[in-house]
Amino acid sequence: MTGWIVPRSDTDLAAAATTLFAAEFGVRPDGVWAAPGRVNLIGEHVDYAEGLSLPIALPHSTAVAVRGRGDGRMRLRSGLEPWDGAVADVGPGAPAGWAAYLAGVVWALRRTGLPDSAFGVDAAVASTVPIGAGLSSSAALECALALAVADLSGLPADDAGRAVLASCCVAAENEVALAPTGGMDQAIALRGQAGHALLVDSADGSVAAVPLDLAAHGLTLLVIDTRAPHRLVDGQYAQRRRSVEQAAARLGVPSLRHAVVGDLRRLGDPVLTRRARHVVGEIGRVRETLRLLESGRIRDVGAVLTASHVSLRDDFEVSCPELDSAVDAALAAGALGARMTGGGFGGSAIALVEEGEVDVVAGQVHSSARASGLEFPAFLRLGDGGRAARRIA
Numbered sequence: 310m311t312g313w314i315v316p317r318s319d320t321d322l323a324a325a326a327t328t329l330f331a332a333e334f335g336v337r338p339d340g341v342w343a344a345p346g347r348v349n350l351i352g353e354h355v356d357y358a359e360g361l362s363l364p365i366a367l368p369h370s371t372a373v374a375v376r377g378r379g380d381g382r383m384r385l386r387s388g389l390e391p392w393d394g395a396v397a398d399v400g401p402g403a404p405a406g407w408a409a410y411l412a413g414v415v416w417a418l419r420r421t422g423l424p425d426s427a428f429g430v431d432a433a434v435a436s437t438v439p440i441g442a443g444l445s446s447s448a449a450l451e452c453a454l455a456l457a458v459a460d461l462s463g464l465p466a467d468d469a470g471r472a473v474l475a476s477c478c479v480a481a482e483n484e485v486a487l488a489p490t491g492g493m494d495q496a497i498a499l500r501g502q503a504g505h506a507l508l509v510d511s512a513d514g515s516v517a518a519v520p521l522d523l524a525a526h527g528l529t530l531l532v533i534d535t536r537a538p539h540r541l542v543d544g545q546y547a548q549r550r551r552s553v554e555q556a557a558a559r560l561g562v563p564s565l566r567h568a569v570v571g572d573l574r575r576l577g578d579p580v581l582t583r584r585a586r587h588v589v590g591e592i593g594r595v596r597e598t599l600r601l602l603e604s605g606r607i608r609d610v611g612a613v614l615t616a617s618h619v620s621l622r623d624d625f626e627v628s629c630p631e632l633d634s635a636v637d638a639a640l641a642a643g644a645l646g647a648r649m650t651g652g653g654f655g656g657s658a659i660a661l662v663e664e665g666e667v668d669v670v671a672g673q674v675h676s677s678a679r680a681s682g683l684e685f686p687a688f689l690r691l692g693d694g695g696r697a698a699r700r701i702a
């Protein structure tokens with residue numbers, strides 16, 4: 310039996326957040342805001358090489374019911390440990406745990422000139438985004454609150470305003486939650502458009518909406534949360550990043566965005582060459598995907614996704630048995646293409662499938678995990694896709 314994680318309607322999600330808020334604080338919130346999780350269609354491990362990526366919003370969202378308060382204090386609630394504190398208590402590593410993602414947003418917004426210097430919040434969270442599955446529950450949480458604070462305090466929330474909010478969310482994640490992350494997750498959560506993927510250019514932080522209507526072509530994305538047990542990978546991420554920067558330095562270019570495959574022979578070192586080959590190849594695959602989407606050849610994107618997986622597995626070495634099993638089983642069951650998505654070493658995979666075959670493919674992925682003695686994966690459907698951060702009540 311395969312397990313599906315189903316999204317909830319905005320109305321249901323708002324009701325869940327409001328119920329928790331009322332139970333915790335005895336009053337109604339000023340409103341409820343939501344932001345989506347995401348998958349990255351392609352463009353993996355290239356953000357620190359000034360590369361390109363192409364995330365898509367999920368229909369699964371995190372909602373935050375919020376009441377503004379004028380005393381600079383915060384009371385934060387979710388299913389996890391409650392946190393009460395003041396904006397003045399927030400800094401690197403404080404608070405610890407999940408509350409950092411919310412407290413950090415208020416802290417970062419204050420730093421960039423939130424008009425009411427005493428601004429604080431009471432907030433309660435409800436979500437259908439799987440946590441820690443590489444589907445960016447952290448950015449969904451940050452971005453929902455950032456938009457709430459913007460609306461309640463009169464900050465602009467047009468695209469330019471949202472770009473500022475996104476950078477505050479990145480600051481919260483990097484500087485308070487102390488999680489190294491680029492800006493892709495926050496960009497799609499705040500600046501994505503319905504029915505579009507978002508081209509994120511890490512060279513200058515610019516974004517562009519890319520039309521992507523899979524359903525119109527009879528296709529969908531199956532998202533596979535492998536639920537692989539958490540591994541100690543912090544060192545691995547830093548190592549990959551160092552290799553990529555070292556390769557650029559040896560080639561005498563500001564980043565691997567400026568390198569071509571022919572240059573890589575000059576690197577000498579075989580490991581460095583493979584790491585760089587992934588990055589240069591992956592940026593090329595994003596461009597190829599854009600060309601295919603533009604010319605309506607969406608089924609051909611499948612092969613590009615699979616090539617991305619092979620590169621991440623063999624050259625960049627960030628896959629793991631659970632991700633490989635999911636990708637192999639999806640392809641064997643008839644998926645047009647499949648790859649790990651996100652940082653790797655666990656987390657999620659995606660498969661491009663004919664809409665009518667999504668249950669068959671999910672069933673095969675499940676059976677294959679069971680046969681290999683792996684954790685049973687959970688599945689999400691992209692459906693019509695998700696919507697960027699918005700007020701839902």
Ligand code: ADP
Nearest residue numbers: 387406407436440441442443444445446447450
């Ligand atoms: P991902 O973003 O891929 O889900 P991260 O490790 O970046 O994984 O972020 C997960 C963390 O974000 C959780 O450990 C928790 O601290 C916080 N978080 C995300 N969603 C929620 C939620 N709904 N309620 C409480 N905390 C959450």
Ligand code: MG
Nearest residue numbers: 445446447448
């Ligand atoms: Mg995250």
